[in-house]
Amino acid sequence: xxxxxxxxxxxxxxxxxxxxxxxxxxxxxxxxxxxxxxxxxxxxxxxxxxxxxxxxxxxxxxxxxxxxxxxxxxxxxxxxxxxxxxxxxxxxxxxxxxxxxxxxxxxxxxxxxxxxxxxxxxxxxxxxxxxxxxxxxxxxxxxxxxxxxxxxxxxxx
Amino acid sequence: xxxxxxxxxxxxxxxxxxxxxxxxxxxxxxxxxxxxxxxxxxxxxxxxxxxxxxxxxxxxxxxxxxxxxxxxxxxxxxxxxxxxxxxxxxxxxxxxxxxxxxxxxxxxxxxxxxxxxxxxxxxxxxxxxxxxxxxxxxxxxxxxxxxxxxxxxxxxxxxxxxxxxxxxxxxxxxxxxxxxxxxxxxxxxxxxxxxxxxxxxxxxxxxxxxxxxxxxxxxxxxxxxxxxxxxxxxxxxxxxxxxxxxxxxxxxxxxxxxxxxxxxxxxxxxxxxxxxxxxxxxxxxxxxxxxxxxxxxxxxxxxxxxxxxxxxxxxxxxxxxxxxxxxxxxxxxxxxxxxxxxxxxxxxxxxxxxxxxxxxxxxxxxxxxxxxxxxxxxxxxxxxxxxxxxxxxxxxxxxxxxxxxxxxxxxxxxxxxxxxxxxxxxxxxxxxxxxxxxxxxxxxxxxxxxxxxxxxxxxxxxxxxxxxxxxxxxxxxxxxxxxxxxxxxxxxxxxxxxxxxxxxxxxxxxxxxxxxxxxxxxxxxxxxxxxxxxxxxxxxxxxxxxxxxxxxxxxxxxxxxxxxxxxxxxxxxxxxxxxxxxxxxxxxxxxxxxxxxxxxxxxxxxxxxxxxxxxxxxxxxxxxxxxxxxxxxxxxxxxxxxxxxxxxxxxxxxxxxxxxxxxxxxxxxxxxxxxxxxxxxxxxxxxxxxx
Numbered sequence: 030x031x032x033x034x035x036x037x038x039x040x041x042x043x044x045x046x047x048x049x050x051x052x053x054x055x056x057x058x059x060x061x062x063x064x065x066x067x068x069x070x071x072x073x074x075x076x077x078x079x080x081x082x083x084x085x086x087x088x089x090x091x092x093x094x095x096x097x098x099x100x101x102x103x104x105x106x107x108x109x110x111x112x113x114x115x116x117x118x119x120x121x122x123x124x125x126x127x128x129x130x131x132x133x134x135x136x137x138x139x140x141x142x143x144x145x146x147x148x149x150x151x152x153x154x155x156x157x158x159x160x161x162x163x164x165x166x167x168x169x170x171x172x173x174x175x176x177x178x179x180x181x182x183x184x185x186x
Numbered sequence: 187x188x189x190x191x192x193x194x195x196x197x198x199x200x201x202x203x204x205x206x207x208x209x210x211x212x213x214x215x216x217x218x219x220x221x222x223x224x225x226x227x228x229x230x231x232x233x234x235x236x237x238x239x240x241x242x243x244x245x246x247x248x249x250x251x252x253x254x255x256x257x258x259x260x261x262x263x264x265x266x267x268x269x270x271x272x273x274x275x276x277x278x279x280x281x282x283x284x285x286x287x288x289x290x291x292x293x294x295x296x297x298x299x300x301x302x303x304x305x306x307x308x309x310x311x312x313x314x315x316x317x318x319x320x321x322x323x324x325x326x327x328x329x330x331x332x333x334x335x336x337x338x339x340x341x342x343x344x345x346x347x348x349x350x351x352x353x354x355x356x357x358x359x360x361x362x363x364x365x366x367x368x369x370x371x372x373x374x375x376x377x378x379x380x381x382x383x384x385x386x387x388x389x390x391x392x393x394x395x396x397x398x399x400x401x402x403x404x405x406x407x408x409x410x411x412x413x414x415x416x417x418x419x420x421x422x423x424x425x426x427x428x429x430x431x432x433x434x435x436x437x438x439x440x441x442x443x444x445x446x447x448x449x450x451x452x453x454x455x456x457x458x459x460x461x462x463x464x465x466x467x468x469x470x471x472x473x474x475x476x477x478x479x480x481x482x483x484x485x486x487x488x489x490x491x492x493x494x495x496x497x498x499x500x501x502x503x504x505x506x507x508x509x510x511x512x513x514x515x516x517x518x519x520x521x522x523x524x525x526x527x528x529x530x531x532x533x534x535x536x537x538x539x540x541x542x543x544x545x546x547x548x549x550x551x552x553x554x555x556x557x558x559x560x561x562x563x564x565x566x567x568x569x570x571x572x573x574x575x576x577x578x579x580x581x582x583x584x585x586x587x588x589x590x591x592x593x594x595x596x597x598x599x600x601x602x603x604x605x606x607x608x609x610x611x612x613x614x615x616x617x618x619x620x621x622x623x624x625x626x627x628x629x630x631x632x633x634x635x636x637x638x639x640x641x642x643x644x645x646x647x648x649x650x651x652x653x654x655x656x657x658x659x660x661x662x663x664x665x666x667x668x669x670x671x672x673x674x675x676x677x678x679x680x681x682x683x684x685x686x687x688x689x690x691x692x693x694x695x696x697x698x699x700x701x702x703x704x705x706x707x708x709x710x711x712x713x714x715x716x717x718x719x720x721x722x723x724x725x726x727x728x729x730x731x732x733x734x735x736x737x738x739x740x741x742x743x744x745x746x747x748x749x750x751x752x753x754x755x756x757x758x759x760x761x762x763x764x765x766x767x768x769x770x771x772x773x774x775x776x777x778x779x780x781x782x783x784x785x786x787x788x789x790x791x792x793x794x795x796x797x798x799x800x801x802x803x804x805x806x807x808x809x810x811x812x813x814x815x816x817x818x819x820x821x822x823x824x825x826x827x828x829x830x831x832x833x834x835x836x837x838x839x840x841x842x843x844x845x846x847x848x849x850x851x852x853x854x855x856x857x858x859x860x861x862x863x864x865x866x867x868x869x870x871x872x873x874x875x876x877x
Contacts (some may be wrong), residue, residue: 066412067376096348097381098341099301102291105337106298124729144212150242151298154288159205 055088070099080104107142110153114138114160137163192224197229204240211235211246215253217778229265236269236276241289241296244276248302255309266310268316273310277303279330292336296766304345311353318354325350326668329362334369337377344370344381351389364389364396367576372404376412376466380664383407383418390425401426405438424457436462436475546788759786765853765868772853774870776877784844786877788837791831792855800825800857800864807853814840816852825857843877851871 058070059079062091065135068123070077072090079088087104089099115132150156195217198210214232218225233253235247251269254261280299289296307325311318328346333339343366350356350363367389370382383404390397404426407419427435439458462475759776766772773788794800801824809815820835839849850873855866 065376066416067380069377069380069414071414096301096341097343098337098344098377099298101377102297102338104339106291144209147212147215147246148298148302149208149212149246151245151296152241152288155242 059086059088068101078104080108082108103143103148106153107139108153110138110142110156111135113153113157134160189224189632192221192227196227196231199228199235204238204243207235207238208240208246209367211243211250218250218257219677223258225254225261227652228254229258229261232261233265233269236272236344241299245299245302248273248299248306252302252309253849255306262309265306266314266317270307273303274320274324277328281324281328292338293333294336294338294342297338297342300328300342301345304342304349308349308352311349313354315354318356321349321353322356322359325359326362329359329366334366340370340378340381344385348388349386351392359395360393364393364400368400368403371400371407374420376410376415378410379407379410380415380418383415387418387422387425390422394426396432398426401435405435408439409442420454420457424461427461432461440475465521470618472545486834489723490582503779535759574665717733719812759874761868762872762874764790764851764867764872765855766872767795767866767868769794769864770866771795772855774873776874778877784842785838786849788839790835790837792833792835794825794827794832795829797827798859799827800859801861803833803855803857805833805853805855807837807851809839809849809851812841812843813849813851814842839877845876848875851877864872 055072055077058072062068062070068079068081070079072073074093075090076093076095076097077088077090078097079086080101081087087108089100089104091100092161138156141159150159193215195210195213198206199214201207211232214228218228224252232247232250234269236251238244238247242833251261277300280303283295286295289299291297294300296528304590306324307317307321310322325346328342329350332346334343343714347363347366350359364386367385369381370378371386373379373382374421386397386400386404401423404419404422406425410416410419423435423439436458439454441462443454443458458475572867648797684755759778761773761775764772764774771793773791773793775791777787777789779785790805791870792803792805803820803825805817805820807815807817816838818836820833822833825831825833839851841847841849848871851866851870853870857864
């Protein structure tokens with residue numbers, strides 16, 4: 030079963046040492062592989078399955094006895110959902126990962142697909158719907174927050 | 187905390203909102219993994235999840251059940267009894283379901299669900315015949331109907347194959363599964379091939395025969411450009427090897443060894459070695475293969491493998507000749523790669539068992555750069571001692587040991603100069619017989635060299651039947667070129683020959699046993715040893731060019747079938763031309779002191795045959811153990827050209843075996859011609875018989 034969630038290679042939120050080491054090791058391992066080679070590598074006793082989308086690599090680290098081909102599908106599933114959500118334009122600029130709000134959205138989406146490394150939802154429609162719901166919640170909250178501050182501002186004038 | 191939250195999560199498993207349910211399910215997985223005791227609580231709710239319609243919940247529910255089964259045997263039993271049929275039905279439904287855009291991936295409806303279901307079925311069917319029976323149909327259907335042109339389909343097939351291989355035996359399904367794997371193996375996509383190789387490794391334990399059928403494809407994969415695939419394929423081949431196919435397989439592997447790249451070589455070598463070791467049908471084949479491997483990738487072969495090889499060889503005494511010959515050939519072709527000490531080991535062993543095997547004498551082994559001199563040296567020294575003891579016993583054996591000693595240890599050897607150089611007997615005593623590279627170290631050469639004869643020099647050494655330690659000449663016969671050869675050697679290389687001249691006459695076993703004991707302890711200095719065994723038939727002088735500075739040593743065996751002794755039996759001792767080359771002549775005049783028959787006084791006269799004056803002329807000599815030699819200082823150091831003058835030097839030789847053995851001596855002469863160092867060496871065997 031899945032052990033950990035994916036790492037975005039372009040994510041620069043290296044919050045702790047482990048993450049940076051992992052990133053460095055994996056990037057060294059994966060980026061040097063030629064295009065024709067199989068997209069699994071062995072790393073630290075685990076398997077890392079990666080899939081490349083032009084300039085972006087998605088890697089998932091799994092146990093030895095997991096089905097690698099399935100993982101490839103999972104990655105693709107995720108990527109499709111991202112694609113559907115952000116629209117294809119943002120792909121090419123990879124702006125998903127460079128704009129801060131997009132970045133965290135990507136993680137929200139991930140949360141709807143995988144929990145604790147396990148696949149949660151296989152329907153992209155459902156995921157999209159859930160994320161949309163979440164978004165509207167966020168919007169509503171923001172509005173509320175700003176209206177609150179308006180009220181307070183008014184009140185304290 | 188898990189315990190605290192567990193009841194809540196349990197409750198949420200039945201919440202109305204499917205999203206909550208599915209998240210609760212996954213959460214439960216975590217809990218159950220952390221606290222396996224709680225598993226029982228989740229069994230029932232999990233079972234009900236299996237009846238869900240919502241794919242998300244179903245997915246997570248299946249996952250929960252799978253993990254519950256892994257964690258708790260009770261859960262496994264429960265699910266097996268109650269849910270297997272239900273699950274089979276669910277899978278059937280999914281497989282047969284119509285197109286649903288929501289779940290569609292590459293034309294397959296919800297492959298994730300397929301895969302999860304297959305996995306759970308696997309867990310349930312494992313070890314249980316009934317459950318396995320239940321699923322046979324659907325498994326067959328999945329295996330045959332799933333389209334494999336897209337990754338999703340392949341993922342499902344892969345899972346299906348795994349399931350088939352894990353559940354209870356149904357040979358029809360198994361064959362199906364392995365065929366799928368075979369198809370995978372020929373797929374162009376590397377991922378698929380990798381996955382197939384992986385799977386085949388597991389399949390081997392179950393059904394070797396079927397896997398064997400795919401052996402050629404697997405072998406191809408060993409040569410693949412992808413490193414991961416190569417590794418997997420190699421491991422697979424290793425598992426596939428058995429008595430019947432070991433020969434062709436090994437052949438292929440060794441061929442590949444030649445072209446494989448560095449990192450892979452180590453792996454490959456190790457595997458080949460262990461295959462060969464375990465499964466070789468005949469010793470001779472084993473030795474063959476090992477030698478090939480060694481010549482290709484000697485550096486990668488571990489020590490234990492070497493030792494094992496040696497053990498085998500020692501035990502197969504009838505193969506010694508063959509082994510030694512092949513080793514020689516291998517060394518010849520591979521130049522620098524074979525490790526000397528091990529070759530020496532083998533030879534030594536071989537010699538021990540070969541008494542009159544003429545073919546052994548046909549062996550020659552070349553010297554190789556010493557990589558770890560110290561290490562090798564000690565070993566080789568030891569070997570040489572053993573060798574000598576062996577040679578003692580086998581009078582007809584001629585062997586030449588060449589030892590290469592770095593001149594580092596000059597100091598140790600300086601004590602053994604000139605005087606009584608224990609020439610023969612043990613190579614270890616070859617400390618004394620250190621042939622320093624005259625070129626570089628002329629004056630400082632601490633050891634006396636014994637020179638090997640070129641065939642145009644003395645014809646009769648064989649007749650003397652004495653064994654010597656002799657130096658190896660450089661490349662050619664003539665001393666002149668030997669200089670050249672040696673000039674090429676690195677300054678610190680020292681060659682030492684052990685030449686044992688066997689002859690049918692009684693003049694052999696000149697080794698005195700006690701000679702052996704001495705030096706073993708003494709010379710813990712670095713000695714690189716080479717051994718050469720001569721072919722008596724051919725005066726085999728091999729002109730081998732030094733490889734990268736490593737001296738190639740050739741032993742010249744000028745002793746064919748014992749040419750007759752030029753014996754001088756008269757009481758008057760005529761002078762002899764002790765040594766003659768194109769540039770130098772050495773004459774010896776003999777006299778004896780009355781009442782002291784054992785001691786001979788020799789006056790050596792050196793004459794310069796060339797038209798250039800020689801300067802820094804130094805004469806050195808070495809004798810076998812039974813002789814004692816003392817050199818007086820020479821009359822001068824420069825030898826005028828064209829015989830316009832000569833140098834004389836007095837020698838005193840005491841023969842402890844006077845009457846039984848004739849004198850024999852090896853000489854070495856250093857001088858400078860136009861400030862260029864020159865070296866000449868030779869052996870003098872034409873001493874009058876009764877000196």
